[in-house]
Amino acid sequence: MDFDVIIIGSGPVGLSFARSLSDTDLRICVLEQSNVLSLSKPKYDGREVALTHLSKKIMSELEIWNRIDPQSISYIKEAKVLNGLSPYSLHFNHQETTEDALGHLIPNHEIKSAVYESIMDIENITLFTETKVEQFNINDEGVTVKLDNGDALTADLLIAADGRLSNARRAMGIPSEVKDFGKTVIVCKMEHELGHNNTAYECFHYGRTLAVLPMVGQCSSIVITISSNKAKQVLDMNEGDFNEDIQTRFRYKLGEMKIIGKKYSYPLFASHADYFHSERFALIGDVAVGMHPVTAHGFNLGLRGAYNLSKIIKKAQLSNQKYYSADTLVEYNRKHQMVTRPLYYGTNLIVDLYNSDRITAKILRRLALRFGNNFWPVKKLIMNQLTEKH
Numbered sequence: 001m002d003f004d005v006i007i008i009g010s011g012p013v014g015l016s017f018a019r020s021l022s023d024t025d026l027r028i029c030v031l032e033q034s035n036v037l038s039l040s041k042p043k044y045d046g047r048e049v050a051l052t053h054l055s056k057k058i059m060s061e062l063e064i065w066n067r068i069d070p071q072s073i074s075y076i077k078e079a080k081v082l083n084g085l086s087p088y089s090l091h092f093n094h095q096e097t098t099e100d101a102l103g104h105l106i107p108n109h110e111i112k113s114a115v116y117e118s119i120m121d122i123e124n125i126t127l128f129t130e131t132k133v134e135q136f137n138i139n140d141e142g143v144t145v146k147l148d149n150g151d152a153l154t155a156d157l158l159i160a161a162d163g164r165l166s167n168a169r170r171a172m173g174i175p176s177e178v179k180d181f182g183k184t185v186i187v188c189k190m191e192h193e194l195g196h197n198n199t200a201y202e203c204f205h206y207g208r209t210l211a212v213l214p215m216v217g218q219c220s221s222i223v224i225t226i227s228s229n230k231a232k233q234v235l236d237m238n239e240g241d242f243n244e245d246i247q248t249r250f251r252y253k254l255g256e257m258k259i260i261g262k263k264y265s266y267p268l269f270a271s272h273a274d275y276f277h278s279e280r281f282a283l284i285g286d287v288a289v290g291m292h293p294v295t296a297h298g299f300n301l302g303l304r305g306a307y308n309l310s311k312i313i314k315k316a317q318l319s320n321q322k323y324y325s326a327d328t329l330v331e332y333n334r335k336h337q338m339v340t341r342p343l344y345y346g347t348n349l350i351v352d353l354y355n356s357d358r359i360t361a362k363i364l365r366r367l368a369l370r371f372g373n374n375f376w377p378v379k380k381l382i383m384n385q386l387t388e389k390h
């Protein structure tokens with residue numbers, strides 16, 4: 001065997017998984033189609049990623065957190081959910097928890113470069129960039145991966161971390177439920193006149209949603225979810241009109257607002273694989289579950305799954321079992337599905353409820369905000385889900 005474990009994809013989840021096995025004697029190989037510069041110096045992509053306490057804990061243990069510039073970490077202390085034009089909000093405050101913040105907001109490119117740095121110079125991790133997986137074959141003997149340069153590599157276990165549209169998942173014949181919301185997410189950074197007090201807002205306006213997430217300083221990340229046929233109009237808006245539009249929709253809560261840099265857009269769909277494993281094969285990250293960003297769980301879930309899989313592999317090694325056996329992979333599948341399914345379906349339900357213009361949906365969401373605010377067990381449950389504290 002050339003390697004013990006081959007990982008397809010060096011996104012933040014694929015690399016975190018490699019890092020989590022760095023303290024084993026396994027020979028890990030990561031295959032990435034992009035060039036090394038896109039890993040060592042990733043470009044700003046407009047994505048500000050909200051990280052839970054659990055993610056912080058895992059990233060600290062994997063020595064990733066300490067590589068993130070502290071000046072780029074913003075603390076989310078409060079969160080408010082608003083429905084339509086009503087001033088009433090479902091309100092979460094970190095003071096209702098034992099933590100100094102509900103979560104942390106970090107630019108995606110900072111996370112990516114920190115994860116990459118954490119695997120550099122690790123002896124048992126080999127990274128091949130500008131290397132695309134063409135096809136692979138799995139049988140009782142092991143895994144053979146054919147690369148676009150004509151080479152072939154062998155291993156005992158293959159991990160698919162090649163993103164939401166994973167070719168590897170498709171090649172293995174693992175079905176996946178895909179929910180296309182017919183929407184586009186537009187993200188950008190804006191500076192504003194008034195301080196945000198580290199409060200995140202999720203405003204469910206009719207036909208579109210607006211999230212305003214507190215960044216470091218007098219800046220916020222703006223996340224607009226809008227029907228794809230209307231996205232171009234927003235993307236093409238000139239600066240002045242865009243500033244006016246956002247500050248008006250946000251009712252001048254942050255005073256005058258001004259866009260910094262450009263707008264970025266992402267097509268919006270969610271996906272959930274029916275199962276996360278097959279013989280000598282497992283899915284991690286967005287390959288397993290691609291979340292709608294409204295509950296900010298995508299990377300958090302991917303990291304958690306990858307970390308848990310590494311723990312299960314290490315446990316198998318300690319008890320002298322084959323780490324790539326069906327038992328090991330079944331355990332990962334069972335445990336991770338228990339975490340992902342409620343979050344996936346819960347998130348999609350919220351999205352449907354808050355995007356529907358039906359009168360029953362309007363009444364229901366008004367009730368849901370009041371119920372959430374006034375019924376402490378429900379509020380605590382939502383807070384635990386948001387922060388992944390328990």
Ligand SMILES: Cc1cc2nc3c(=O)[nH]c(=O)nc-3n(C[C@H](O)[C@H](O)[C@H](O)COP(=O)(O)OP(=O)(O)OC[C@H]3O[C@@H](n4cnc5c(N)ncnc54)[C@H](O)[C@@H]3O)c2cc1C
Pocket residue numbers: 008009010011012013014031032033034047048049050051108131132133134161162163164167185187266284285286287293296297298299300301302
């Ligand atoms: C607007 C937006 C906001 C978001 N906000 C949040 C948030 O607040 N909190 C949160 O937790 N998550 C958030 N997410 C989700 C998060 O960004 C993703 O879950 C995360 O990036 C997934 O990482 P990954 O490593 O699984 O996949 P990816 O980052 O997609 O990486 C896949 C890698 O595989 C490589 N690859 C693909 N095919 C091949 C091949 N054949 N051979 C070799 N390499 C290959 C690709 O080049 C890529 O590098 C957000 C997403 C969006 C779009």
